[in-house]
């Protein structure tokens with residue numbers, strides 16, 4: 532059995548209870564070395580074989596899984612955050628399936644949630660935005676034309692932008708082209724939930740210089756939108772004058 536496990540955003544105690552148990556039981560662990568906190572590997576049994584996938588190809592990863600499976604072993608494939616976002620798990624699953632190797636997924640806390648926590652922020656404020664757009668700038672991986680950054684920005688929704696810290700000048704231009712202004716609040720969060728976490732609040736206009744001045748070039752998330760500002764409406768859910776399924780309005 533192959534267990535794809537979300538490692539969480541960084542802090543080792545932000546893995547799920549299930550993920551932690553699987554790490555403790557694993558015979559083989561293949562972890563995404565660039566972003567998974569190595570502290571998590573201390574959970575492994577002494578006899579566990581541990582591989583860092585940073586220097587491996589997809590085929591090499593699958594070969595390790597196949598060998599483990601033939602030996603009747605349990606493999607944990609440890610991905611940063613939640614494996615469903617930029618995790619490249621589908622291509623692994625599609626190679627395992629024809630080999631009749633079974634697999635299952637244990638979700639994780641995605642870094643965009645760790646980033647909100649670092650900012651003490653709520654992404655979905657009434658009258659500000661009720662949607663979160665998770666996206667990235669085009670890099671070596673293409674982004675479909677319909678999802679081009681300025682089109683995404685044109686919604687004016689909350690945006691969590693992954694994998695784009697090295698592209699802040701073009702990102703800024705696209706955000707402005709989409710209708711955000713130089714003054715729209717933004718933040719750069721470096722290594723959310725890690726001991727070295729750093730939070731920089733800025734605006735769309737100052738994104739590139741904020742990163743430059745603080746030497747932030749990778750492992751950061753950019754978030755943009757009015758949710759970082761100060762005006763919003765109170766929720767209906769906790770409004771004293773609002774009746775709902777679980778509570779009568781007070782007079």
Ligand code: SAH
Pocket residue numbers: 540541566610611612613614615616617618640641642643645646692693694695720721722723724725749750751752753
């Ligand atoms: N599956 C992961 C994302 C992997 S893509 C998840 O759910 O979080 C890698 C990108 O995620 C990085 O380029 C960065 O933009 C973001 N990222 C990962 N960990 C982060 C962290 N602790 N703080 C800020 N951004 C992070």
